[in-house]
Amino acid sequence: MIGFQPQFLDFRRGIRVGNLEDHERITRLLKLALEQRYGQSFVTERWGRGVYWQWIGYLARANREAKAVSNQASFGCAKFFLMMDTEEERFKCGMQVERGYITAPREHRHCQLAEDWDWHRLVRSLRADSAMAKELERLVRREEFWIDAGGESFYLAKYPGITAVRRALQAAPKNHWAGFQLYYPMTHEEVRRSTGADLVESMLAVFAEVTLAINLCMQIKIGD
Numbered sequence: 001m002i003g004f005q006p007q008f009l010d011f012r013r014g015i016r017v018g019n020l021e022d023h024e025r026i027t028r029l030l031k032l033a034l035e036q037r038y039g040q041s042f043v044t045e046r047w048g049r050g051v052y053w054q055w056i057g058y059l060a061r062a063n064r065e066a067k068a069v070s071n072q073a074s075f076g077c078a079k080f081f082l083m084m085d086t087e088e089e090r091f092k093c094g095m096q097v098e099r100g101y102i103t104a105p106r107e108h109r110h111c112q113l114a115e116d117w118d119w120h121r122l123v124r125s126l127r128a129d130s131a132m133a134k135e136l137e138r139l140v141r142r143e144e145f146w147i148d149a150g151g152e153s154f155y156l157a158k159y160p161g162i163t164a165v166r167r168a169l170q171a172a173p174k175n176h177w178a179g180f181q182l183y184y185p186m187t188h189e190e191v192r193r194s195t196g197a198d199l200v201e202s203m204l205a206v207f208a209e210v211t212l213a214i215n216l217c218m219q220i221k222i223g224d
Helices: 026-038 059-067 106-111 120-123 131-143 162-171 188-192 198-207 211-215
Strands: 014-016 042-049 053-060 078-084 090-100 146-148 152-154 180-187
Touching: 014 078, 026 042, 026 053, 026 078, 026 198, 042 059, 053 059, 078 180, 090 120, 090 198, 120 131, 131 146, 131 162, 131 211, 146 162, 152 162, 162 180, 180 198, 198 211
Parallel strands: none
Antiparallel strands: 014 053, 042 053, 053 078, 078 090, 090 180, 146 152, 146 180
């Protein structure tokens, strides 16, 4: 039974995960669904504290374990994510790949880009006529997904092509955290009009849509 409710996506405070029963908690519902769909274990990551979190990520455990250098950290892994962007007032759901720092401050050396991060596969995939180029064209132009890349946003009305995405990532300052997100955005009105079960199904549908793209970035593959 799905007990998740639309009001658990709070556009002022974040994604509610605390003080809920198991069948209401989105972290558990999505993790179980992903593991059933792909037949493997997923690790749940989060950013936030207390009852409301701003960001939740799911990464394939096997992909992290495959990394010779970075198998104790999650930064190097492409992952599915949920995010409540309270500044933009958008709920975001999709996939992301982190670059971290190229030149990390001393206190964040563990977040510096390593040789086995999925980031390198992402960047190599961002070329004209590639499988990733075709997927981004489909998702942005037909399915109205958005891309956040190194501080720039691309969407249906502003998508010049994959070369612009690559340039945006290359232009991200080396001493700042950077990353890539491919996601479907939902407004407060869209969330309010949905049931909890509809929202859970929508999140899983978005994850299914970005599976090919995430597979192009990972050491291991998920799904068929």
